């Protein structure tokens with residue numbers, strides 16, 4: 001039996017119109033948080049729907065904790081927050097969660113205890129007594145989260161969980177997901193919000209036009225380049241030559257020096273191997289009579305990674 005939380009081998013779904021997703025193979029370890037990125041229409045929701053057993057793959061295989069996708073065993077381990085799901089608007093939030101509790105066979109006494117606690121956890125609280133038709137999109141998203149968490153899932157699939165939320169709501173959802181991760185719940189997150197993936201996920205894949213374009217560890221993408229910038233006063237070109245000779249680095253004047261107060265105040269930039277080199281460089285600069293105003297690190301953020309991967313592709317995600 002596989003020990004992976006998700007094992008997908010060449011999972012393919014081809015709709016009648018030829019769209020969908022093709023040949024997607026990934027492995028997600030137990031307790032891992034995996035980010036699934038991609039532009040609109042890339043096939044992210046299609047892939048998740050196959051994993052949770054809502055649609056049948058055209059070909060390929062998949063397991064969740066060793067159980068075949070779509071099987072009752074696999075489904076019983078899942079929490080699923082679909083994208084923009086519409087709840088029964090004539091029910092109260094509490095009644096919606098109770099309905100889900102009955103659908104998953106939860107005993108009434110357990111549901112009585114769990115539901116108020118869950119509504120508090122997702123930030124609905126007493127508004128659980130209001131009808132869903134009076135809920136904002138953000139409140140409906142929270143309600144979806146409560147339903148998904150009801151059965152204390154071993155794996156959570158979230159399709160754009162914070163898309164309808166304001167910044168405070170997003171922070172709260174992140175906090176809830178972070179807590180789940182700490183408890184060892186595996187998280188599979190479809191998101192356009194790269195920041196969510198940056199904060200929460202260990203690994204990620206970028207899907208485009210139905211196929212995986214890139215994948216990797218989030219930390220590696222974020223740490224790949226260590227480019228540092230130093231705002232210094234008392235600069236003179238001869239000092240830069242001296243610094244480069246002494247350090248063997250390629251320090252240069254940044255082309256973005258628009259903040260200069262005068263010609264001797266500039267931004268210098270350099271690629272460094274470690275944070276220790278920053279302190280060393282600072283000392284050398286000050287010893288040479290320069291004044292250090294500011295130090296900042298520039299990382300290759302996920303957005304850049306994402307944009308680089310999809311650049312040169314047309315709106316259908318095909319190479320131009």
Ligand SMILES: Nc1ncnc2c1ncn2[C@@H]1O[C@H](COP(=O)(O)OP(=O)(O)OP(=O)(O)O)[C@@H](O)[C@H]1O
Pocket residue numbers: 015016017019020021038039040041042043044045046047083
């Ligand atoms: N039931 C369906 N029948 C036919 N085509 C479909 C169906 N569902 C999705 N598609 C098409 O398959 C492709 C992938 O759709 P999917 O919803 O999986 O993408 P997505 O990456 O989740 O997009 P988004 O980020 O916009 O939600 C799209 O071109 C979409 O139009």
